[in-house]
Amino acid sequence: MLTTDGYLYLVDRALDGMAATLTGLGDELVNTRPDLPGANSPYAIVTHCLGVMTFWGGQVVAGRAVERDREAEFEATGPVEPLVERLRAVRKQFGADVEAAVPADPPRGVVPPKYRGTPIGETQGVALQHVYEELAQHRGHLDVTRDLLLARRVEDGGAAPSLQ
Template sequence: MESEIQSYINHFEQTHQELQSILNSLPESALHWAPLEDDANSPAILVTHMLGAERFRIHQIVAGYDIHRDRESEFQTSTATLDDLRSTLEQVNADTKKMLLSITTADLDKIRPAARDYEQAESGRWHVLHTIEHFGIHLGHLSLTIQLHASKHQ
């Protein structure tokens, strides 16, 4: 039976492969397109935010490596290319695996301070699971945004 931490590693690798597949099929014209100009995010912003959030929760909160995150800048991404996003994804995938391999079950059990004003102190495990949930939600947003782009630009 695989360990809990190994199952998290496997999950992140699988979802990163799914995101890589989406990026590989994404037309360049869709990268910075948003369905609503001021009320929705482009694929570039979604991917940048997904990976930023993963780095923040897994690398910084759980593994203790300060990433110096600028969350607001994730939502201002306007010049990233598909190659930039693929490269970032590849690096985050490798780093997440490294970070998860560096922790123990005791690290997952350890209570961490609240990361946001609306959150409570939670275990490292909660942060890993929250990251998985967050990533999945935004994969859905990304897929819908790409579908909307395709329907408007056929």
């Protein structure tokens, strides 16, 4: 069975990777969208992930009222450093929410209609697993977006930043 420490270790790996990608891209590229219909910028992808963590950890699992503008997450822009700082703050609160969770219990807060009657909406544990599902999915999404942006920059005659 997955432990709280094990779960948060996996969450941290996803978030640390996202922070490294954002930092590697820098302020200009982090707000750029790939030339694909409906594509999101790296900044928007990470902002969305923080919204997922805040909503599912805070409202669904912990039972706090959370006001979320999901659509605005995909329009968000800004510099890298404040977003990375926000990532750290959201992670801290999310960790407290995970620590207080009772995985087998039903959610303490309102579950979105789309998830009512599904395993995601039945227990705190599966709701938290849904958060990790979203983080893992969007971590890969972020890396593909980064690769597309760097390839476009090189095609345009610019140098790709060093991503260590």
